[in-house]
Amino acid sequence: MQKFLQAHVETVQYINQNLPDAEKVANTQLKKLTGKALSSKAIDGSFKRLDITYDPLATTLFKSADNAYALGFLGHSKPDLSNIFSLDILNNVLSSKGLQKVAAS
Structure with a gap:
């Protein structure tokens, strides 16, 4: 459990310190899952309303x-x-x- 939580905290820190990259990764995964990516405006607006936290x-x-x-x-x-x-x-x-x-x- 400790290693999982270490990875989780590090991931949250990475996302919060590298928001543009995190948005790209999330949008790439959305496209893989649904066949369609969100517009840059939509993904940027979505991330602005999120509080990524551990x-x-x-x-x-x-x-x-x-x-x-x-x-x-x-x-x-x-x-x-x-x-x-x-x-x-x-x-x-x-x-x-x-x-x-x-x-x-």
């Missing part, structure tokens, strides 16, 4: 779960998500790279 953004999961529970999708009792994330390995990887740790809540 942070699992735990608070967004909790908010989504709260909303789903409020709408009746999660049964009669609110689920306990307090231990849903284990970020120890990711935070070790981040620390080894001098990056800020991420939070589980």
